[in-house]
Amino acid sequence: MREFSREIKKIVIKVGSSSVTHQNGGVNIERIEELAKEIVNLENKGIRVILVSSGAIATGAHRLDIERPRGDVSAKQATAAVGQVTLMNTFLKAFAEYGFSIGQILLTRMVETNKIMHENAENTINRLIDMGVIPIVNENDTISTFEINFGDNDTLSAVVAKLVDADLLLLLSDIDGLYTNDPRIDEDAKLISEVSIIDEKLRSMGKDAYSKVGTGGMATKINAAALCMERGIDTIIANSIDLKNIRRIIRGEDIGTIFKGKTNKNGEAFKNIK
Ligand SMILES: Nc1ncnc2c1ncn2[C@@H]1O[C@H](COP(=O)(O)OP(=O)(O)O)[C@@H](O)[C@H]1O
Numbered sequence: 314m315r316e317f318s319r320e321i322k323k324i325v326i327k328v329g330s331s332s333v334t335h336q337n338g339g340v341n342i343e344r345i346e347e348l349a350k351e352i353v354n355l356e357n358k359g360i361r362v363i364l365v366s367s368g369a370i371a372t373g374a375h376r377l378d379i380e381r382p383r384g385d386v387s388a389k390q391a392t393a394a395v396g397q398v399t400l401m402n403t404f405l406k407a408f409a410e411y412g413f414s415i416g417q418i419l420l421t422r423m424v425e426t427n428k429i430m431h432e433n434a435e436n437t438i439n440r441l442i443d444m445g446v447i448p449i450v451n452e453n454d455t456i457s458t459f460e461i462n463f464g465d466n467d468t469l470s471a472v473v474a475k476l477v478d479a480d481l482l483l484l485l486s487d488i489d490g491l492y493t494n495d496p497r498i499d500e501d502a503k504l505i506s507e508v509s510i511i512d513e514k515l516r517s518m519g520k521d522a523y524s525k526v527g528t529g530g531m532a533t534k535i536n537a538a539a540l541c542m543e544r545g546i547d548t549i550i551a552n553s554i555d556l557k558n559i560r561r562i563i564r565g566e567d568i569g570t571i572f573k574g575k576t577n578k579n580g581e582a583f584k585n586i587k
């Protein structure tokens with residue numbers, strides 16, 4: 314069984330585009346319904362959950378019946394604006410099934426560096442949590458072009474985990490975890506169970522996304538884990554294909570790849586350090 318650096322009371326779960334949409338970009342209703350069920354189950358156990366969901370661009374393109382825009386930034390932004398509505402509508406219905414409300418939070422990475430934005434985002438998310446509402450975060454693609462260019466909701470989810478001082482960041486993707494190489498191109502690649510140091514060798518294993526809908530691949534997930542590690546927050550990358558993985562992971566089962574948060578010399582996880 315796994316030991317976490319902190320007792321798990323608050324977690325950030327990030328789902329990638331490939332987890333909430335089908336290959337053609339259409340919203341994966343079944344997956345979203347299962348996700349809502351798992352999250353509500355955690356909430357009922359007293360574990361607070363903040364969800365970060367990608368998929369706005371993929372969903373928007375499907376809705377508009379256009380190819381997913383690649384290079385054209387304003388086309389991506391407009392497509393995301395359409396898809397975000399469909400995505401949230403699906404989450405709204407899925408959580409309503411269990412009597413839970415959701416709150417939409419659109420952020421940019423600037424919350425990390427801008428003190429006022431940081432405080433406002435922190436206050437809003439914390440207030441939603443206090444109200445028993447599930448915050449659902451995506452990047453604000455209309456005003457932010459950095460993330461949209463790099464497809465990097467992974468880093469944004471780490472920023473959110475730090476912002477709310479989460480005990481765990483769970484990155485759910487279309488793959489079992491970090492392998493020694495992309496297993497879609499290298500059949501000898503091996504799954505790594507635990508990472509305690511992120512060095513150049515490890516970074517070089519994380520390649521770009523192979524799928525049509527995902528962006529950033531493992532490289533951005535390793536970046537996210539590195540940000541959390543510094544704050545003593547564990548990060549786990551696991552497969553969203555079976556969402557019961559969420560409860561298994563929380564039970565301490567050895568699923569996916571864990572990046573262990575740094576601890577101080579007494580072995581205690583760093584906490585409440587800005
Ligand atoms: N070392 C690696 N281990 C596992 N997957 C990798 C690795 N390098 C690249 N990948 C690719 O990263 C993809 C996951 O990233 P991405 O498609 O961006 O997912 P998401 O949409 O969930 O953010 C995998 O499907 C795989 O093709």
Ligand SMILES: N[C@@H](CCC(=O)OP(=O)(O)O)C(=O)O
Nearest residue numbers: 330367368369370464466528
């Ligand atoms: N804001 C964009 C995020 C794109 C993105 O980061 O995608 P992913 O690599 O699937 O997490 C969207 O919702 O489409």
